[in-house]
Amino acid sequence: MASFNKVILVGNLTRDPQVRYTPGGSAVAEVGLAVNRSWFDKNSNSRKEETTFVDVTLWGRTAEVASEYLTKGRSVLIEGRLQLDQWDDKESGQKRSKLKVVGENMTMLGGKGESGGGGGGKSGGGYSSGGNAPPAQGGASNPADSFYDNAPSGGGVPDDDVPF
Numbered sequence: 001m002a003s004f005n006k007v008i009l010v011g012n013l014t015r016d017p018q019v020r021y022t023p024g025g026s027a028v029a030e031v032g033l034a035v036n037r038s039w040f041d042k043n044s045n046s047r048k049e050e051t052t053f054v055d056v057t058l059w060g061r062t063a064e065v066a067s068e069y070l071t072k073g074r075s076v077l078i079e080g081r082l083q084l085d086q087w088d089d090k091e092s093g094q095k096r097s098k099l100k101v102v103g104e105n106m107t108m109l110g111g112k113g114e115s116g117g118g119g120g121g122k123s124g125g126g127y128s129s130g131g132n133a134p135p136a137q138g139g140a141s142n143p144a145d146s147f148y149d150n151a152p153s154g155g156g157v158p159d160d161d162v163p164f
Contacts (some may be wrong), residue, residue, distance in 0.1 A: 003083055005081040006079070006080075006081060007078075007079070007080050007081060007082055007101050008077070008079050009033060009035055009054060009056075009077070009078045009109065010033035010035070010075065010076070010077045010078075010109070010159060011033040011034050011036070011054070011076070011078075012033070012034050012073055012074065012075055013031055013033060013034075013071070013072050013073060013074050013076060014031075014032035014033065014034050014053065014072065015026040015030065015031070015032050016070070016071050016072050017029045017030075017031045017058070017063070017066040017067045017070050018030070018067065019063050019064055019066070019067035021081070021087075026059060027059065027060055027061070027064045027067075028057065028058070028059055028063050029057070029058045029062075029063035029064075029066050029067050030055065030056070030057055030058075031055075031056045031066060031070070032053060032054070032055060033053070033054045033055075033056050033076070033078065033101075033102075034051050034052075034053055034054075034055075034058070035051065035052045035054060036049060036050070036051050036052075037049065037050050037051075037052065038050075047108050049060065054100070054101055055098070055100040055101070056078055056080065056100065056101045056102075056103045057083075057100060057101070057102050057103065058103045058106060059102075059103075062103060062104075062105070062106050065106070066106060069125070070107060070108065071144045074108065074109075074110065075084055075108075075109035076106060076107065076108055076109060077106070077107040077109055078101060078103045078105070078106055078107075079103070079104055079105040080101045080102050080103040080104045080105070081101070081102050081104065082099055082100075082101060082102075083099075083100055083101070083102050084097055084098070085097065085098045085099075108156055113116060
């Protein structure tokens with residue numbers, strides 16, 4: 001049976017990223033992402049909104065870039081995969097689990113110094129964790145870099161190569 005594990009989220013950071021390093025020297029950063037959803041409720045004839053908070057783990061250069069350039073409230077696009085963490089609660093002894101996102105690519109949205117907002121206008125570059133991320137469960141490798149992550153050194157994608 002085929003399987004596919006891909007997550008794409010756009011939201012605002014709930015806290016400043018803090019980078020740590022594993023004993024092997026790999027950078028890792030845990031960030032919180034607030035993702036908003038709004039819809040119109042016909043029953044109450046009003047606009048509703050809900051916020052979902054998602055924990056994201058970034059590895060390698062992506063973690064370092066996040067720590068250096070991102071701050072609480074900043075809009076960011078994260079591409080990655082879902083991962084289930086399981087542990088035994090030290091206080092109660094019960095088994096606990098948590099679903100989180102392992103970020104494989106990050107794109108900063110909005111202008112320099114902007115926080116919040118929709119992230120329109122100019123956008124930051126995409127940062128992929130490359131080979132520094134731990135291997136995906138089941139032995140799958142990281143996805144190939146996007147064409148747009150490897151833009152020509154001339155400062156962007158030529159207009160004739162943009163697909164829209």
